Each structure stands twice: as C-alpha cells, then as structure tokens.
Amino acid sequence: MTTREETRTPAALPPRAQLAVRWLGVAAITASLFVFLTTELMPIGLLTPLGESLDVSVGTAGLMVTAQGVAAGLGVPFIVAWTRRVDRRRLLTALLAVLTLGNLITSVAPNYPLILVTRMGIGFASGVFWAIGVSMAMRIVPEKHANRAAAVVMSGISIATVVGIPLGTLLESAGSWRTTFLIWAGLSALVLLAVAVTVPPMPSANAVPVREVFGLPVTNVPLRVVLVMVVFFVLGHFGAYTFVRPYLEEKASASAGFVTVVLIVFGIGGAIGNFVGGRAVARSPRGSFAAGGLLLIAALVLLLTTGANDVGVIAAMVLWGIAFGVVQLSQITMTLAAAPETFEAAMSLNTMAYNTCIALGALVGGLLADHTGVTSALWFGIVLVGLAVLLRSAAGRRSLS
Numbered sequence: 001m002t003t004r005e006e007t008r009t010p011a012a013l014p015p016r017a018q019l020a021v022r023w024l025g026v027a028a029i030t031a032s033l034f035v036f037l038t039t040e041l042m043p044i045g046l047l048t049p050l051g052e053s054l055d056v057s058v059g060t061a062g063l064m065v066t067a068q069g070v071a072a073g074l075g076v077p078f079i080v081a082w083t084r085r086v087d088r089r090r091l092l093t094a095l096l097a098v099l100t101l102g103n104l105i106t107s108v109a110p111n112y113p114l115i116l117v118t119r120m121g122i123g124f125a126s127g128v129f130w131a132i133g134v135s136m137a138m139r140i141v142p143e144k145h146a147n148r149a150a151a152v153v154m155s156g157i158s159i160a161t162v163v164g165i166p167l168g169t170l171l172e173s174a175g176s177w178r179t180t181f182l183i184w185a186g187l188s189a190l191v192l193l194a195v196a197v198t199v200p201p202m203p204s205a206n207a208v209p210v211r212e213v214f215g216l217p218v219t220n221v222p223l224r225v226v227l228v229m230v231v232f233f234v235l236g237h238f239g240a241y242t243f244v245r246p247y248l249e250e251k252a253s254a255s256a257g258f259v260t261v262v263l264i265v266f267g268i269g270g271a272i273g274n275f276v277g278g279r280a281v282a283r284s285p286r287g288s289f290a291a292g293g294l295l296l297i298a299a300l301v302l303l304l305t306t307g308a309n310d311v312g313v314i315a316a317m318v319l320w321g322i323a324f325g326v327v328q329l330s331q332i333t334m335t336l337a338a339a340p341e342t343f344e345a346a347m348s349l350n351t352m353a354y355n356t357c358i359a360l361g362a363l364v365g366g367l368l369a370d371h372t373g374v375t376s377a378l379w380f381g382i383v384l385v386g387l388a389v390l391l392r393s394a395a396g397r398r399s400l401s
Helices: 015-054 063-082 088-108 112-140 143-174 175-196 210-219 222-239 246-250 256-283 285-306 310-338 342-374 375-394
Strands: none
Touching: 015 063, 015 088, 015 112, 015 143, 015 175, 015 246, 015 256, 063 112, 063 210, 063 342, 088 112, 088 175, 112 143, 112 342, 143 175, 143 256, 143 310, 210 222, 210 342, 222 285, 222 310, 222 342, 222 375, 246 256, 246 375, 256 285, 256 310, 285 310, 285 375, 310 342, 342 375
C-alpha cells in the first residue's frame, strides 16, 4: 500500500502510543464490518417472524437479503471509482450514516416494499465498505503489520456471526424484530463516531476510473479465475445458509432458542476457521480454498443426514463455520495476490461478485424453498460449492498466489 505518510499520527506521541492509536483505527474499521455484516445478514435469523409480521412468505422475506446484495454488488465498482478522490475516512463515515438511517427506517417501516427499498440503500453503502475497508486498515498501520491488520478486520466476520446475528435473534425473541433493527441503528451511530475519532485522514491510494476497473478481469487472468470461484462459492453458501432457520424448524422442530445456539456455534466455527486459516492461507491460499470448500460440502451432507439429532446439527454447523472462515481469508488473499497494485479496484469487483451472488443465492434458495422445500436449498449449496472446488482444481497448475 502507498501514501502511508498521509495517515500518520501526531509526531508528539511516543512511538508506542502512535502505534496504539493506529490500532484503535483498525478496531473502528473492524467494528464497521461488524455492523455492516450483521445488518446484511440479520434477516437470516429473523425470516420466520419477519414473514409473519409483514404477511409475506419465508421466500419473499428472504428478498431482504437479495435486495441488499443486488445493490451492494452492482453499485460498488461505480461508487468506488466515482469517489476515488474522496478521503476514505470521510467516505466511511458517510457510509455509516447511511447504515444508521437505514436501520432506523427498517425498525419503523409500515410495509415490506419500504423495507426492500431501504435495504437497497444500505446495500450501496455496504458494498463500498467491503471494497475500501480492508485496504484502509492495511494503510493505517506500519507496512510490516499490514497483513495482521487485514486479518483483524476480517475477524469482524466471525464476531458478527458469533455475537451479532444470534444476538439479533435473541432480541427478537425477547421483544420484536423491529427492536433489533432499532438497537442496530444506535450501534451503527456509535461506530460512526468511533471512526470519526480514531481513523486518520486517508486520501484514496489506488482507486481507478470505472473503465479501468471493469478492464481488470480482461487483462488479469488470475483475478478473473478468483472472481469466478467466488461466484460459485457464494451462490452455494448463501443459497443454503439463508434458509438454515426454516430448514431446522421443519426438519428438526427447532425452537428459536436452538436456532440461536446453532448460529452461535456457526460463528464459533468461523472464528476457528479464521484463526486456523490465517496460518494455512499464508502457506497456500489455493489449497486452503479447496480444503475449505470440501469441508463445507461435508458439513452440508452431515446436516442433511442428521435429521432431528441436535448434536449432529451442532457438529455440522461448527464444520460449516470453520470452512466458511477458511474460504473467506483464502479468497481475499488470492484477490490481493492477483492485483496488488490495484487492490481497491479488484476488491470492488470481488465485492460486486460476492454481494450479487448473495442476492442470487438467496433468491434461488427462496424459490427452491417455496416450490420444492427447504432441503433443496442445501443441495443447491452442495452443487455450487462443488463447482467452486472443481474450478480451483482445474486451475491447479496456474499461479493464483
């Protein structure tokens, strides 16, 4: 990363204090990932009560994930390029302001169409964050700590799945889903203040015009392969994961409390995968991606075969979480390796592919759930993740790292 001189802390501070201040900025960016991701995935744990409250089917309620994913995916390359001269701290605070307002509107929205429109607005903000967040964290700290900063920010994914989404489910069971989004509006506002205080001014380092952004996959074969792998994996993962609650309620007569436990253990698995993956990915991101994909397939097969066995369900979700954590780190590492000089632009394409496929995965999963049963959504996940692993294997002789 470049322009590190632009992110210096006050010279009057001793070196250790300067480093501590920089890591506070990394923590604020990590908290930003937490609130963005929990907002994006919150409906997964709330599909049933959302559908009942708004008088829509489970599959239709899942469109809350789809709407946000479509906006995040399709808008991000344009917004990142158009804001390439905007200071990244100012841009991040603006994104968090949109998130805060979106959660507030969702908590009081009188009807489902307004919620969908609001989720699209949040999606634009979320997509841009995913494109700039990791590179911001890597620029705040000294270069030797850049990879560690990226890993810390990515840990926000595990925190969101361990604490955020299950906590949202628990709050809904104690009050209502509207209360959950209202609390998240307040939390988003607090994170906005933290970013404004702890993140230094940060002019854009390597953003490029829109035309050059979309030209990257044409000229950069390794990046193109990574993006296709991301498409298959995300379609499969979210096509299945979005409908975990309805599946468990139907096949295992799961209570809201057990669903909360399942989401927590998935997040714990993700934290384990994040830790283990940090070591494995450093040695072989390609091998780690393939191993994570195969482990995810095994977890889905186990979930399909355990039936109402609570221990089996929990074991499957832990394995699923581990696999997800490993693959997440692997695909971001491969993106950075494929386009180190244009990482922000490459991440905008990664984000476009990722979030669009969250949307499509939720959409296809919803259609399958409504017309052929929720079990078919899990089989969809197995097939698509399998395709991602096959592509990884087919490209085995090419250098992606």
